[in-house]
Amino acid sequence: MKNIYIIGVGLIGGSLAIDIKKNNPDMVIHGISRKDATLETALSLNLIDKKATLDDIENADLVIVSIPVDATVKLLPTVLDKISDNGLVVDAGSTKVDICKVVENHPKRRNFLAMHPIAGTEHSGPNAAIPNLFVGKTNIICEVEKTAFKLQEKALKLFADIGMRMRYMNPVAHDKHIAYMSHLSHISSFMLGKTVIDKEKNERDIFDMAGSGFASTVRLAKSSPEMWTPIFKQNKTNVIETLEEYIINLTHFKELMKQDDFDAIFNEMKDTNYIKDILNGMG
Structure with missing residues (x-):
């Protein structure tokens, strides 16, 4: 070549x-x-x-x-x-x-x-x-x-x-898997950024109080809408499916909070810690 x-x-x-x-x-x-x-x-x-x-x-x-x-x-x-x-x-x-x-x-x-x-x-x-x-x-x-x-x-x-x-x-398997591994994380980041911007009207407060956790979680919200809107459009069916499952998990977490069931919340987070083993195994 x-x-x-x-x-x-x-x-x-x-x-x-x-x-x-x-x-x-x-x-x-x-x-x-x-x-x-x-x-x-x-x-x-x-x-x-x-x-x-x-x-x-x-x-x-x-x-x-x-x-x-x-x-x-x-x-x-x-x-x-x-x-x-x-x-x-x-x-x-x-x-x-x-x-x-x-x-x-x-x-x-x-x-x-x-x-x-x-x-x-x-x-x-x-x-x-x-x-x-x-x-x-x-x-x-x-x-x-x-x-x-x-x-x-x-x-x-x-x-x-x-x-x-x-x-x-x-191609079908690719688009399904990538909806979970990439597209959902971008939507989560965009919507976290939107939530904070909507609720925290004082930009100085956002700047002063944003720790490294917030910065890393919202990093993808700086991505190009010109690139990501067509991606969401082409993979609409898979993205909606992943969003529905994500919303179920968020709603479940909220219900546990309402019920003061912090033992269950602890266990949910503990179980999810396994993700680090998966990702470390790929390093």
């Missing part, structure tokens, strides 16, 4: 560009964006080597689509239209069902690999790109059997070389 084209040079696209270039200095990273200012920033930060347009994709060995999932669904068929028979297109979307479905009958389906690198921060845009974002992170690969073997083999090695481990999953 020589020519890499990245559509959407923000946190994910830009961070991929940094690590791919570090491991493969001879590769040429091309950036594509609706906004020229984004590409100028990416150039100034050395995230990309050159600016490009969609018409240049015919020259690509690899195209990484890293834009909001609704935009991916609209653009992906066009990108596949333009890719050469020897080129590969991958996406980095947080939902997979709609993205896989839109290209399921495309004549160049073999030139597409659906993936979701599970990494990120609450920041967005080219300035948010950082090195080593993907070290030790999981890259979910969907419908790998529909991608030409020689093409997927090169791409998977490229991503493994920057530190990612591959996990294979079908």
Whole structure:
């Protein structure tokens, strides 16, 4: 692979560009964006080597689509239209069902690999790109059997070389699991932030009294609504299901409080402490 084209040079696209270039200095990273200012920033930060347009994709060995999932669904068929028979297109979307479905009958389906690198921060845009974002992170690969073997083999090695481990999953299972593991935590963070803003009218009080626990819990509320609204829309059914279960648990906790049943509350929290063992086991 020589020519890499990245559509959407923000946190994910830009961070991929940094690590791919570090491991493969001879590769040429091309950036594509609706906004020229984004590409100028990416150039100034050395995230990309050159600016490009969609018409240049015919020259690509690899195209990484890293834009909001609704935009991916609209653009992906066009990108596949333009890719050469020897080129590969991958996406980095947080939902997979709609993205896989839109290209399921495309004549160049073999030139597409659906993936979701599970990494990120609450920041967005080219300035948010950082090195080593993907070290030790999981890259979910969907419908790998529909991608030409020689093409997927090169791409998977490229991503493994920057530190990612591959996990294979079908799109339906991916969207269901990610609703619990990622989408629910973002909603919780947004709504905690909203609750505090609504009730604590004095911004100084929020600033002075916010401890590290609040800051870490509400961190995701700084995430981009432009990115997350389409995710919630595409994964609506799964997100609603997770919210219903979450609300049941919150309501149960509230009822225990009303009943002064703090032994039960202690036991609930003690049982939930097991989550640290699960997460530590993944470290």
